[in-house]
Amino acid sequence: MFKPLYGLIFVAAFSGMGVVAQPEIKGSPEELRQFLHPRDNTVSLTGQAEKTAYSDKAIIELMVTTESKTLSKSIEDNNTVRQTLVKALIAGGIAADEINNAKFSSSPQYGWFGSKPDSFEVNNRVSVGVTSETHFLLVSKLADAQKEINVVNTRFEHTKKDELKNEVRKMAMDKILEQKAFYEKSLNVKLVAIAFNDGDVGFTGMRQERAMAPAKVKLQSLAEHDTAAPAQSTGFDEVKYHANIYVQYVVASESK
Numbered sequence: 001m002f003k004p005l006y007g008l009i010f011v012a013a014f015s016g017m018g019v020v021a022q023p024e025i026k027g028s029p030e031e032l033r034q035f036l037h038p039r040d041n042t043v044s045l046t047g048q049a050e051k052t053a054y055s056d057k058a059i060i061e062l063m064v065t066t067e068s069k070t071l072s073k074s075i076e077d078n079n080t081v082r083q084t085l086v087k088a089l090i091a092g093g094i095a096a097d098e099i100n101n102a103k104f105s106s107s108p109q110y111g112w113f114g115s116k117p118d119s120f121e122v123n124n125r126v127s128v129g130v131t132s133e134t135h136f137l138l139v140s141k142l143a144d145a146q147k148e149i150n151v152v153n154t155r156f157e158h159t160k161k162d163e164l165k166n167e168v169r170k171m172a173m174d175k176i177l178e179q180k181a182f183y184e185k186s187l188n189v190k191l192v193a194i195a196f197n198d199g200d201v202g203f204t205g206m207r208q209e210r211a212m213a214p215a216k217v218k219l220q221s222l223a224e225h226d227t228a229a230p231a232q233s234t235g236f237d238e239v240k241y242h243a244n245i246y247v248q249y250v251v252a253s254e255s256k
Contacts, residue, residue: 049171055156055237098129168243191249200244
């Protein structure tokens with residue numbers, strides 16, 4: 001009993017003078033393509049990795065508010081308060097490039113019946129980045145010490161994004177290479193990479209922002225957002241990095 005290869009049927013035509021081989025190939029388009037252009041034997045391996053990190057930097061936004069009878073005097077006073085603030089922050093060990101004037105605004109203050117403003121209020125936001133509890137406390141004390149300075153917003157972030165992304169990428173790739181070595185040894189074959197995809201490498205997480213009306217507030221301790229937090233924490237500062245990598249190999253030959 002003859003079995004057709006790849007589902008193809010070979011038909012030989014017979015004549016009265018003898019057997020003349022005139023093969024005819026029949027089958028579906030896919031079967032014909034496989035017969036004429038056989039595919040290489042390929043295998044796809046995937047690796048996944050995940051790692052949790054925690055915010056290690058706090059961004060504190062301060063509002064400096066001054067008010068005076070004239071706009072120029074209010075601006076001058078605001079500038080003086082900010083200069084004093086910046087000097088105190090730098091003296092306390094905070095780098096100058098971590099201190100930025102964020103936004104500036106001014107507004108006239110009118111009395112009940114006056115058509116002219118009684119005074120002018122000037123507001124200027126100052127953003128301060130801190131990476132230690134000592135500096136966090138310094139900003140808090142400076143805000144408490146002057147009525148013109150108020151905390152209006154805080155947020156936390158992770159500064160080592162690229163390092164963690166590369167780390168989970170390597171973890172996922174190591175898993176693939178481990179699988180590759182296992183199959184090569186177990187099946188006595190040689191796998192050669194022909195394609196890969198590492199587009200799914202990134203992170204997810206919540207970055208809390210605390211917006212508040214200008215007021216004296218007690219800043220939360222940075223220690224609660226330290227990188228030494230337990231792995232099971234599900235707080236707002238948890239950031240999960242992940243990598244899903246795919247590699248396609250061709251079975252080149254048997255291993256020697």
